[in-house]
Amino acid sequence: MKIQIITLFPEMFTGVLNASMLWKAQEQGAVQFEFIDLRDFGIGPRKQVDDTPYGGGDGMLLKPEPLVAAIEQAKKNDPTAKVLLPTPRGKQYKQSDAKRFAAAAPGQGLIIICPRYEGYDERVLKWVDESFYIGNYVLTGGELPAMIFIDSVVRLLPGVLGGESSAEIESFQQDDHNIEFPQYTRPEDFRGDKVPDVLLSGHHAEIEGWRKSHSLPPAE
Numbered sequence: 001m002k003i004q005i006i007t008l009f010p011e012m013f014t015g016v017l018n019a020s021m022l023w024k025a026q027e028q029g030a031v032q033f034e035f036i037d038l039r040d041f042g043i044g045p046r047k048q049v050d051d052t053p054y055g056g057g058d059g060m061l062l063k064p065e066p067l068v069a070a071i072e073q074a075k076k077n078d079p080t081a082k083v084l085l086p087t088p089r090g091k092q093y094k095q096s097d098a099k100r101f102a103a104a105a106p107g108q109g110l111i112i113i114c115p116r117y118e119g120y121d122e123r124v125l126k127w128v129d130e131s132f133y134i135g136n137y138v139l140t141g142g143e144l145p146a147m148i149f150i151d152s153v154v155r156l157l158p159g160v161l162g163g164e165s166s167a168e169i170e171s172f173q174q175d176d177h178n179i180e181f182p183q184y185t186r187p188e189d190f191r192g193d194k195v196p197d198v199l200l201s202g203h204h205a206e207i208e209g210w211r212k213s214h215s216l217p218p219a220e
């Protein structure tokens, strides 16, 4: 799965993409990342990418010409790639979306735009296939939402997470709330707090029953 990222701050991704599971996924060839530096498409000697909003207001907006030129470059690299835009004005991103994008891999490439400043010129939406927000809070740009999106999709790619038990946990995950059950590891007794007996029983049906009955949506 090829993921192209259009950003003014490619260095923000270095730690996240080059550690742990995302690093392993690249090593295995399950995912390839490519960065397109929006600044390269800036206008004039100062490589301008932003401008003031028509109608007045605070802050700056990403100009359409550099952004669309960057998207066109990404499309040249991967003509059938879907263009995604993290924005508070999109629809809520959910686990079912992560599953959908993971299921479409490896054939379906993705291009993720990372807006900055106060947003983008509305006319770029013509080049966007899907826009999404990751939570009811406002961030300074699209880089963190892009990383969250990438992490949630790549961990679902075949072979990336490893162990079948991870897939088992997955089966408990539902769309609106990812149902998880309590888990324990060694020691059996930690400062007087004991692991529930059923989990030590080796009785798979009972363990599954216990996990189901202890699965709750995360606290609000």
Ligand code: ADE
Binding pocket: 086, 087, 088, 132, 133, 134, 135, 136, 137, 138, 139, 140, 141, 142, 145
């Ligand atoms: N850009 C700024 N805040 C955002 C959010 N919560 N989700 C997606 N994109 C954003």
